[in-house]
Amino acid sequence: MASSEPRRALGRYVLEEPIATGTTATIWRAHDSRTRTTVAVKLFQPHLVADDVARRRMEKEADAARRVHAPTIISAIDRVSRRGEFALVFPYVSGTSLADRLREATLPPEQAAAVAADIADALVAIHRAGLVHRDVKPGNVLLADDGRARLLDFGISHTLTDDIELDQALTGAGLAIGTLPYMAPEQLAAQSITRATDVYGLGVVLYEMIAGRRPFEATTPVALAAEQRVQPARIADAPEPLVELALRALAVDPAARPTAAEMAASLRNWIASPVTVDAPTAAVATVAAVPPARSHPSSRRGLLTGAVAIACFLVLAVVALAAMSPSAVLPSAPASSAPAIAAVTTPTPKPSPARSTAPAAPTVTPDKTPATSQSKPPATSTPTPAPKPPPKARSGGGHHGHGHHHKKKHHHKKH
Numbered sequence: 001m002a003s004s005e006p007r008r009a010l011g012r013y014v015l016e017e018p019i020a021t022g023t024t025a026t027i028w029r030a031h032d033s034r035t036r037t038t039v040a041v042k043l044f045q046p047h048l049v050a051d052d053v054a055r056r057r058m059e060k061e062a063d064a065a066r067r068v069h070a071p072t073i074i075s076a077i078d079r080v081s082r083r084g085e086f087a088l089v090f091p092y093v094s095g096t097s098l099a100d101r102l103r104e105a106t107l108p109p110e111q112a113a114a115v116a117a118d119i120a121d122a123l124v125a126i127h128r129a130g131l132v133h134r135d136v137k138p139g140n141v142l143l144a145d146d147g148r149a150r151l152l153d154f155g156i157s158h159t160l161t162d163d164i165e166l167d168q169a170l171t172g173a174g175l176a177i178g179t180l181p182y183m184a185p186e187q188l189a190a191q192s193i194t195r196a197t198d199v200y201g202l203g204v205v206l207y208e209m210i211a212g213r214r215p216f217e218a219t220t221p222v223a224l225a226a227e228q229r230v231q232p233a234r235i236a237d238a239p240e241p242l243v244e245l246a247l248r249a250l251a252v253d254p255a256a257r258p259t260a261a262e263m264a265a266s267l268r269n270w271i272a273s274p275v276t277v278d279a280p281t282a283a284v285a286t287v288a289a290v291p292p293a294r295s296h297p298s299s300r301r302g303l304l305t306g307a308v309a310i311a312c313f314l315v316l317a318v319v320a321l322a323a324m325s326p327s328a329v330l331p332s333a334p335a336s337s338a339p340a341i342a343a344v345t346t347p348t349p350k351p352s353p354a355r356s357t358a359p360a361a362p363t364v365t366p367d368k369t370p371a372t373s374q375s376k377p378p379a380t381s382t383p384t385p386a387p388k389p390p391p392k393a394r395s396g397g398g399h400h401g402h403g404h405h406h407k408k409k410h411h412h413k414k415h
Helices: 052-067 098-104 109-128 157-169 195-211 221-227 240-249 260-272 297-323 391-396 399-414
Strands: 008-010 013-021 025-032 037-044 078-082 085-091 095-097 141-144 149-151
Touching (some): 052 085, 109 195, 109 240, 195 260, 240 260
Antiparallel strands (some): 008 013, 013 025, 025 037, 037 085, 141 149
């Protein structure tokens, strides 16, 4: 949207349109009349420029910012310092603020890891220059149209704003430099700021990108310091390596946090070989166990034995069912064939003769006559006493007593 303010020149830079406005400064899209290129000019608020302490810090931080160059940093390329005005000039990079992107939706894990890796690379370059950013947050990260993330405003805007405004808010408690939700415990306590402070801010940003929320929601320094004593909740349905890395960066002890270089290496390693997210825990219906396709020989023997036992049981069941009906006898074979199998049941089975090692054939009940083969009548028709089974009943028995009955038949013929 075009600015309603008239265009005005700030030295060689012609301010064309405001891009963003904050309590510290306004970012303008401007035209460099010397190079004929588009630049971004950060024009600080007049009340900050009028403060002598703030003015000296602006100039010191601007000098440091111009020394740092990296593909993932938008470094200051010029500054304008004159009475009542102070501005920093940056290359104009087209893109979207990470803060605006997160207001729409969370980032996919792969994109979140790539953005965090770019920020970590920027911090490595800043730390090598002897600087600490102290204000790593989504609002200072630009998602450029070329696909890479850029870190903005390192060591400048946060120093100016917070040194003045928070110094007044925290009377007598020291200086709290940074943006509250992204401040490390040592920042809140006004202790020494180190490179680990920037890593903490990166941990908050990484957590927010993959969770869609900040790890802590406190809105006052005291409440935030209390929340930071407890590790944030783990993030469901997010890659565990990314969650673990974010939690390590959020360690209360600065010495326990990884370095920016370690963060960058871990993130790029994960991007190269991501780990699939575990399926969420849920109740499922049980199913019958499926036997393995290949088993131990002893297991196969057990299965074979069981199958044989089942087959024998089915055969005996068929024989028993046939015996329950007097007419349920298998069809007789021709006279020249072996006797047909028949079976009867008795309430109390009798033990088999001592000479036979095979199970005895079933005996006849006292009130029923034995079933015999139709192809060959019994050798004798003399009935036996009721308590004892007829001696010829075994001649028509099943296969289990076939060898013993064969001897009986020869003995009869000898008479």
